[in-house]
Amino acid sequence: MSPPYLRSISPSGKGPGRRNFRSIYYALAALAIFAFLFWTPLPNAYNQQREELVKNVSETTKGFTESAFHHEATLHNTKSKYAFATLLASDASHPDDPDNIHDDYFVATRLLGYQILHAPETRSDGIPFIVLATRGVSQAKRDRLRRDGAIVLSVETVQKPDWIEAGASNWAEVFDKLRLWELTQFERICFLDGDTILNRPLTEIFSDPAVASHTTLDRPDKLKADEPALPASYVFAGQPEMNHEHHYPPSDAQQDYPNINYLNAGFFVMQPSREILAYYLALMQLPDRFPPKFPEQNLLNYAHRRENEGGNMPWTQLEPTWNLHYPTMADLKGGVASLHEKWWAPEDAELAPYLRSWRWRMEGYYEAMDKTR
Template identity: 25%
Template sequence: MSTDPSGGLGRARSASGNHAFVTLVTNADYAMGARALLQSLRQTGTKADLVVLHTGGVDGARLAPLEALGARLVACDHLPLSDAFNQRHARGALHGAAPFAKGRKPLFHSPLDNFCKLRLWQLTDYERVIFLDADTIVLRPIDRFFAYPEFCAAPNVYQSLADFHRLNSGVFVAAPSEDTFAAMLARLDVPDAFWQRTDQTFLQAFFPEWHGLPVTMNMLQYVWFALPDLWDWQSISVLHYQYEKPWERDHPKAKQLKPLIDLWHRVYRGEPIGDLSALPQSGSSSTDMGQDKAAVS
């Protein structure tokens, strides 16, 4: 198995600065999510590069709208992992061994794809990057977090306060380094390694002294109904649609999460985020934002 950190990334236009927001697109669905994410970042007025790592699972037609939004497209290969590792972390094997009990992952979610985000450590033309999953949107400027150290992530809070001891890898601050990437490859695929929540479990093990970002930097959508006292539109910087995705039609939590889904569709269409204080509050009986979900393509 190769552990050469210099390969695996395609050519792309040059970086325009020292900082970048990075996301990962592995199929057409996540290309749709990334489009909304890039729209939201543009609304914050950021001057940082917007980088989309993408695998061969998404075609050029789906990437074109992202490039039109100013994204720097960087093709990436899957990591050079052993057959045994891939078998243990294939969707059926992984979800069978460690099923999700609180929500449903969509069928287009492939656990092995998650490890591709480790390739952002190869983006050494940047001093600091902020990674954002393609199922997030940014509600207010977050460029100040480029000054934070490696490795920063928010806790995986969406059910109870006991979750504060686990990180969520949907948003994190990192410092690209070929040495770090090589060390990750050396540790990732050891005999019988099983990373229960893929990159999330691995990153917490690799960075055991991880620094905590505020929970508002990665507000998981289930907080809306599970921990409503934590929900404050005026303080949320990044909204993360974990489990079910807002572009899925009639997903199991669609009624409960309607205000959040309607917001995502507005952002996807390129409409202003607007006054967050005007949005329904968590626990409110009103779930109508006056916006119907539009068809997306």
């Protein structure tokens, strides 16, 4: 389904006497849509149009402020068996940012939480949003996310061995993502990279057949003597890395994946398990067992390799329209559920108005809620 601003509106009148009217109506509607998308300027500075945003959101949120922000969400007071989660790492490029506005990933995390918890078009009612905050994330940012409604967990650093060097400096803390496997009160957790924008709710992903529990395979020839014992069962479902140019919906038959067996670790569903976490941590200690360039992604790809010559816990593939990396306007119009894309710098420039409009909606919403608490 297309997003609201991409849907056309048809008049209800019928019959030849209304043809001219319909033509005029369509022309005016097309002109209005064009003006909204391409002529109406989006805010390009933090404070631009802020008062109007806050005023509008204040009006629309009257009457449910108390239910939306009645108490701080915690692991102890959630009854959900499912959760959404992301990882927020420190931002070394902006150490002095009192207003928390220059850290694009922090803004993206707030935006993702707003869409999951509050936005009518995309929220998943009753399912918590968990942010794993690494050691360097400031207290101000943690407090802000909690006021937004997120469950913020300060995670202990997963120490990487010396043989692993990440491909980029800002990936130094990506192994902290593994702390998700400690949250055993949940049956399933859907992990999303912070630079993800929703287009529709993700609630039904927990019913995707790929997230069912699987018995670990028994293929002794695939076991290595220096590796730990495997758990009896597991849940790990995701999607392959995409080609930049692809069809919608993507498929291997259309050659939309460079390697359909290679998982993108920016979006997956798993079942927490301390036994599986111990298995991952043990694999990390084996030098050169997996390529270190994309650290946690290649660890997960090795642990859950699914080629014919692969391992005993192959990952399963989610329905391909839940999430797309390198999304395009065609994907958005086609109805993809979520876009793995940076709101501040999309590769497809046509997506910029859609992505940035969500940023301003989010900030206006929370500013209005802050004023009405």
